[in-house]
Amino acid sequence: MTRLGRLAGASLAALLVLSTVAGAVAVPVVAADDPTFEDQLIPGHQNETVEIVISVDDSDPVNLSIGSEEEGFLATAVVADRDGDGTVTVELDLSEAGDPGPNYAAPYLSVSEGDRMWEATQETEAIETPLPPATYQLTLGPMDDPDSIGSLAVNEAPDDSPSEPAVPNRFDYEGEGIALTNGSERTISGQTELEPGSKLLVRLDLGGADTGTPYLIEDDPTVGENGSFTATFDLRAVPAVSLGDVTLLDDGRELASADVVVTEADSNESAAGAPASCPGATTTEPADGDDAESGGADDPSGDEAERGGDDGTGDDSDSFPVVPAAFAGGTVVLGGAAVAYRLR
Known part of the structure; x- marks a missing residue:
């Protein structure tokens, strides 16, 4: 091959290489005005x-x-x-x-x-x-x-529907505390946030320094479908007036508490419940026949001392231990007689 032919061949090969490289690196360019x-x-x-x-x-x-x-x-x-x-x-x-x-x-x-x-x-x-x-x-x-x-x-849209407000753990009552009478099947109700079917412990602590004899009574109600519960107590052995508190417990954890006063059951109590010992307090209806157990108005013994009668001091008014500030005034029943009191 002549020198001219060799040069022509080399030039052609170089053009082919350049064309190949250019084709390999070429990329489409987006126009500057494309959205x-x-x-x-x-x-x-x-x-x-x-x-x-x-x-x-x-x-x-x-x-x-x-x-x-x-x-x-x-x-x-x-x-x-x-x-x-x-x-x-x-x-x-x-x-x-x-x-x-x-x-x-x-x-x-x-x-x-x-x-x-x-x-x-x-x-x-x-x-x-x-x-x-x-x-x-x-x-x-x-x-x-x-x-x-x-x-x-x-x-998916998040579930932003308002959820049911949490039910606070509480006892149901009005006023400053819970008022009961000393009969059988006395109930204390309330609400809890625990699941239905859960077991609770309701502890009633009465007496102590105020009445001389302490009474510790417990019940283990089951939580209902709507979070409600009811504890039942036999208070026939508890004297009037007994003061204390009730505590709601879940496996030893305190959920709620309230003040309690127990007064004497009386046959004249209406179907609505016993007279409250604090304004608007919750009471429970006494069972039939509680008068005989409580020394009511029909008590044949006629023992005035048990009903706070004449104690030799010249003061004929009924008397009982001073109540705490939670029960600063109201009416209690002692020996069948309604007595008004005020904390001094």
């Missing part, structure tokens, strides 16, 4: 309105598609920047998306003030709202050759 999504992934819950922000370099119309035929939901619109800020903000109400509205005009789509939207259309048939949880495709420009692609991630 793009500011966020490629837009999350939202079914009960929310999300914003789809599109960056543009001019005021030319942009075709927006949300979803696809394959995804079961497709809405399209044409939008444009009219206030010159370089963006178009499209608002999508996910709670209404899927309901095309009159003439399939996609009323769940709108744009922010200063921008423009027209030809909003739901391309697919109506579906149940809100928009089902899924990931939907977002495209700008032709769907088969988009200028920009993004994703809309729709999540």
